[in-house]
Amino acid sequence: MKYINSLNFATGLDSKDPLKKFRKKFLFPKHKGREALYFTGNSLGLEPASVKKYINAELEDWAKYAVEGHFDARNPWYSYHEMFAAPLAKLMGAKTHEVVAMNQLTVNLHLMMVSFYRPGKKRYKIICESNAFPSDQYALQTHVQSHGLSPDKALIEIGPRKGENLVRKEDILKAIEDNADELALVIIGGVNYLTGQLMDMPAITKAAHKVGAYAAFDLAHAAGNIELKLHDWDIDFAVWCTYKYMNSGPGAVAGAFIHEKHTKNQKLPRFAGWWGYDKKTRFQMNRNFEPMKTAEGWQLSNAPIFSMAAHKASLDVFMEAGGMQPLCKKSKVLTGYLEFIIGELNRKIKDKKIKLEIITPTDPSQRGCQLSIIAHGMGRDFYNTLTKSGVFCDWRNPNVVRLAPVPLYNSFEDVWRFGQTVEQALKLK
Numbered sequence: 001m002k003y004i005n006s007l008n009f010a011t012g013l014d015s016k017d018p019l020k021k022f023r024k025k026f027l028f029p030k031h032k033g034r035e036a037l038y039f040t041g042n043s044l045g046l047e048p049a050s051v052k053k054y055i056n057a058e059l060e061d062w063a064k065y066a067v068e069g070h071f072d073a074r075n076p077w078y079s080y081h082e083m084f085a086a087p088l089a090k091l092m093g094a095k096t097h098e099v100v101a102m103n104q105l106t107v108n109l110h111l112m113m114v115s116f117y118r119p120g121k122k123r124y125k126i127i128c129e130s131n132a133f134p135s136d137q138y139a140l141q142t143h144v145q146s147h148g149l150s151p152d153k154a155l156i157e158i159g160p161r162k163g164e165n166l167v168r169k170e171d172i173l174k175a176i177e178d179n180a181d182e183l184a185l186v187i188i189g190g191v192n193y194l195t196g197q198l199m200d201m202p203a204i205t206k207a208a209h210k211v212g213a214y215a216a217f218d219l220a221h222a223a224g225n226i227e228l229k230l231h232d233w234d235i236d237f238a239v240w241c242t243y244k245y246m247n248s249g250p251g252a253v254a255g256a257f258i259h260e261k262h263t264k265n266q267k268l269p270r271f272a273g274w275w276g277y278d279k280k281t282r283f284q285m286n287r288n289f290e291p292m293k294t295a296e297g298w299q300l301s302n303a304p305i306f307s308m309a310a311h312k313a314s315l316d317v318f319m320e321a322g323g324m325q326p327l328c329k330k331s332k333v334l335t336g337y338l339e340f341i342i343g344e345l346n347r348k349i350k351d352k353k354i355k356l357e358i359i360t361p362t363d364p365s366q367r368g369c370q371l372s373i374i375a376h377g378m379g380r381d382f383y384n385t386l387t388k389s390g391v392f393c394d395w396r397n398p399n400v401v402r403l404a405p406v407p408l409y410n411s412f413e414d415v416w417r418f419g420q421t422v423e424q425a426l427k428l429k
């Protein structure tokens, strides 16, 4: 598409946007009396306006039914989590029995590692990213240590080459080949949190399986952002949080995917709790654990209903929007527009020392909606300037500003206004 840096052009795209009515379903923070420019859906998605109603319904049912609410509430709490199977399957490209909403992301990562990282004398290595999110790093390190192994030996971290910002696929594939006989698991962020780079998950999975290792992905920045086909890609397990692009609220209940070839295997080691027990016989309180043959077999505790009510409100919005396909269609154009506007800013910046470098891949098939910028010559001042001007974005050490125009609630006008705001702040006009 040929983009134009004008309000008319932006509002023209908005008026033709089939998803435009969804903006009104979200609550925007204000800056000087008007809706702020919110580009931080990669960190905390906006609150769906319907969340209050969903949570209130549970508060009412708690008051009305008390303990009987487990079975008598409008959405009985006993089976509440089952309502997520269909929408999560659709959004994650999974079968309904391969997904479950439970716990938190890092908790789920640990639970999955218990089942899928069983180091032996020979196979004990894990391939991961050197620029992974710290929580994942800590989880992997301590997990390796819990097996009496040294992270220095067991963790093979793949990072960008010297002088580059992105991880090359061929470097991951080569590391898999090089460690073929010792490799137990490959675990990578589906979309890197810092650079916004989308990894080739099918290719990495195929390569891992070829050498006899498991392939897993952290989808914190992929869930609700890109189209996923976890089942068809044959991924062994995946975990994600839901407060980022999934708009389910701070610390909301997270999710996990376990491929059906594993869910049926009741012998797979795991850390168990009563909520993973076969539903039909759960209340017989038998001594020996018999897991469900679905992803639910990894649940530990009964469901956090209030957090799940917000998750439900949000997933209902995703379903109404038609899932990831229409969202990604808009996302590509919207993020492309932001990329264009940043190019316009660079054209107008006269100070030779200052340049806004986008480190996210230019190829739309290698990214979601986030663009990561290094503001050469400005660094953190650029982020501070944006924040003061009413732009919500975030800063990640050592030098990255992340901006994510989200197709569900951001408009082309938002992106155009962003350009205008920066022009004013940097006195480019």
Ligand SMILES: *Cc1c(COP(=O)(O)O)cnc(C)c1O
Pocket (backbone or CB within 6 Å): 104, 105, 106, 107, 132, 133, 135, 136, 189, 193, 218, 220, 221, 241
């Ligand atoms: C956001 C994020 C987390 C956060 O972990 P929680 O357990 O939800 O606190 C972990 N890993 C990655 C890659 C993330 O982007």
